[in-house]
Amino acid sequence: MLSFVKHTSSAIMKYILVSGGVISGIGKGVIASSIGMLLKACGLRVTSIKIDPYLNIDAGTFSPYEHGEVYVLDDGGEVDLDLGNYERFLDITLHRDNNITTGKIYQSVINKERKGDYLGKTVQVVPHITNAIQEWVERVAKIPVDGDQEEPEVCIIELGGTIGDIEGMPFVEAFRQFQFRVSRENFCCVHVSLVPQPKSTGEQKTKPTQASVRELRGLGLSPDLIVARSHNPVVDSVKEKISMFCHVTAQQVICVHDCPSVYRVPLLLSDQNLVQFLQTRLQLNFRMRPKRLLNKWRELAHRYDHTSKSITIALVGKYTKLEDAYISVMKSLLHAGLTCQCKVVIKFIEADDLEQTTMEQEPVKYHEAWQQLCSSNGVLVPGGFGIRGTEGKVAAAKWARENKKPYLGVCLGLQVAVIEFARNVLGWKDAHSEEFDPNTTHPVIIEMPEHNTGQMGGTMRLGKRTTVFKTESSVLRALYGGHEKIEERHRHRYEVNPKNIEDFESHGMKFVGRSTDGERMEILELEDHPYFVAVQYHPEYISRPMKPSAPYLGLVLASINRLKSYIARGCRLSPRNSFEDTESSDTEEEMAVLNKSGSQHSFTSIEASPQQS
Numbered sequence: 127m128l129s130f131v132k133h134t135s136s137a138i139m140k141y142i143l144v145s146g147g148v149i150s151g152i153g154k155g156v157i158a159s160s161i162g163m164l165l166k167a168c169g170l171r172v173t174s175i176k177i178d179p180y181l182n183i184d185a186g187t188f189s190p191y192e193h194g195e196v197y198v199l200d201d202g203g204e205v206d207l208d209l210g211n212y213e214r215f216l217d218i219t220l221h222r223d224n225n226i227t228t229g230k231i232y233q234s235v236i237n238k239e240r241k242g243d244y245l246g247k248t249v250q251v252v253p254h255i256t257n258a259i260q261e262w263v264e265r266v267a268k269i270p271v272d273g274d275q276e277e278p279e280v281c282i283i284e285l286g287g288t289i290g291d292i293e294g295m296p297f298v299e300a301f302r303q304f305q306f307r308v309s310r311e312n313f314c315c316v317h318v319s320l321v322p323q324p325k326s327t328g329e330q331k332t333k334p335t336q337a338s339v340r341e342l343r344g345l346g347l348s349p350d351l352i353v354a355r356s357h358n359p360v361v362d363s364v365k366e367k368i369s370m371f372c373h374v375t376a377q378q379v380i381c382v383h384d385c386p387s388v389y390r391v392p393l394l395l396s397d398q399n400l401v402q403f404l405q406t407r408l409q410l411n412f413r414m415r416p417k418r419l420l421n422k423w424r425e426l427a428h429r430y431d432h433t434s435k436s437i438t439i440a441l442v443g444k445y446t447k448l449e450d451a452y453i454s455v456m457k458s459l460l461h462a463g464l465t466c467q468c469k470v471v472i473k474f475i476e477a478d479d480l481e482q483t484t485m486e487q488e489p490v491k492y493h494e495a496w497q498q499l500c501s502s503n504g505v506l507v508p509g510g511f512g513i514r515g516t517e518g519k520v521a522a523a524k525w526a527r528e529n530k531k532p533y534l535g536v537c538l539g540l541q542v543a544v545i546e547f548a549r550n551v552l553g554w555k556d557a558h559s560e561e562f563d564p565n566t567t568h569p570v571i572i573e574m575p576e577h578n579t580g581q582m583g584g585t586m587r588l589g590k591r592t593t594v595f596k597t598e599s600s601v602l603r604a605l606y607g608g609h610e611k612i613e614e615r616h617r618h619r620y621e622v623n624p625k626n627i628e629d630f631e632s633h634g635m636k637f638v639g640r641s642t643d644g645e646r647m648e649i650l651e652l653e654d655h656p657y658f659v660a661v662q663y664h665p666e667y668i669s670r671p672m673k674p675s676a677p678y679l680g681l682v683l684a685s686i687n688r689l690k691s692y693i694a695r696g697c698r699l700s701p702r703n704s705f706e707d708t709e710s711s712d713t714e715e716e717m718a719v720l721n722k723s724g725s726q727h728s729f730t731s732i733e734a735s736p737q738q739s
Contacts, residue, residue, distance in 0.1 A: 147338025194450030202589030477515030
């Protein structure tokens with residue numbers, strides 16, 4: 127049962143620090159996002175900060191194999207992929223300063239030292255670096271999100287890495303001080319730790335968690351909540367053991383086992399009374415009943431678990447050995463599939479394997495790759511950099527065009543579609559991108575004039591840009607709701623050569639969307655094809671679980687042969703597919719009763735029983 131208590135209204139910010147122990151990649155980002163979503167469902171204004179203890183200024187120069195996908199924000203910030211989790215779960219828009227790195231902190235302190243701001247003092251990790259961290263957190267936590275005029279009320283802070291890592295020590299020390307700076311009633315520490323279960327014994331082990339919590343306490347932070355991550359549900363005896371040896375009550379041990387989908391995690395947390403604990407611990411004043419939003423998430427989870435119909439999408443890329451390199455792409459396909467009530471099975475195909483050189487050197491690998499491509503319902507070519515695998519992507523685009531298979535090209539996926547069309551339809555056999563062949567006589571893809579080649583980081587065309595549709599007879603315009611203009615996020619250095627547009631359009635490749643000045647080609651569509659669409663921007667960055675990206679939704683709809691009927695209905699979902707909230711809003715009288723001073727009200731738990739869900 128959930129209860130709501132009226133607390134004195136206050137503008138004081140509440141901070142929730144999420145740290146991790148034992149191993150990295152334990153799911154701190156999903157836990158932090160789920161906590162934020164639950165609090166937002168209660169009517170609170172929530173923001174998030176991700177701390178990455180590496181010296182890079184941002185994630186822009188990382189190889190996808192290093193940290194996975196580089197996520198791009200509206201303001202052009204190239205940040206950690208966990209900020210994508212926050213935006214998708216909370217449905218908010220964050221900023222580049224919501225991602226803190228050691229490099230950013232040290233750069234800001236050194237810049238101040240060079241200007242003489244420290245008045246000749248010796249600049250040290252304590253207090254100058256730790257103070258800079260605390261000041262950064264306080265400043266960013268107050269930035270309104272999504273155009274809201276009021277400051278956020280709760281800030282979720284995820285500390286990357288693992289407690290005990292030497293590179294994270296300045297941040298741990300900063301938050302040891304920070305808990306006193308903001309006072310205990312405004313600061314809560316959530317520690318996520320692993321509970322392994324060795325196959326040899328089958329017993330769930332608590333020693334790693336005990337050691338991790340001991341390390342955290344030794345550094346001056348005491349966890350208010352311990353989230354025990356495990357493969358299987360944690361048994362009560364293990365939970366009690368963690369409670370006993372980690373100096374918390376059993377109610378402060380939250381168990382999160384591996385779930386079929388991340389949409390189960392908020393439901394799992396709410397079922398263990400996390401909302402009530404945070405309300406009491408941080409003296410939060412809720413303004414909404416979370417049941418409505420949680421019902422939508424329960425429907426998402428139910429669809430994921432029980433949808434039997436499935437389709438396969440071939441993802442032809444060059445970083446397929448690490449799925450996190452395409453995490454936003456995967457999520458966008460998942461969102462579109464859930465909306466259409468079908469499971470999207472992604473076949474990762476290494477682009478090199480489709481090339482003729484592979485046929486000559488490793489024919490088995492070549493034929494297996496082509497078999498996977500040809501047996502798929504649709505083809506997706508995502509973004510990327512560098513010449514490796516380019517010819518394989520060109521071959522995939524050619525196959526999709528000639529065989530009328532649904533095709534979506536994103537960023538480089540648009541550029542290879544243009545190269546393929548120029549070679550095989552226009553007859554320009556050496557057509558290429560200046561990025562890959564500077565000496566081509568048909569440079570159909572050229573470097574943008576303003577691209578700064580002096581350095582690598584932050585020099586691309588980044589962030590939100592406006593695209594204007596040039597025609598009403600566009601599939602993608604219909605999928606976007608018929609709007610004349612749309613805004614999407616970009617990350618690229620090269621563009622379609624505007625000098626060749628007439629040749630392309632006269633042969634059936636239409637550039638239906640362009641930049642506001644008309645010079646940059648943003649969207650292409652192929653005539654006489656079920657769905658051959660490519661975009662220069664990255665629509666996956668703003669896809670949301672209940673608001674799928676239009677290009678990805680179109681790909682899934684075309685792959686299940688429902689695109690025409692969807693457009694014929696005015697691009698509206700049937701009632702059984704919709705996530706629209708059918709419940710009425712709380713009345714002012716209900717909310718007045720809910721927040722009546724000194725009273726306590728309860729109602730049915732927001733988590734349904736397994737049978738109900």
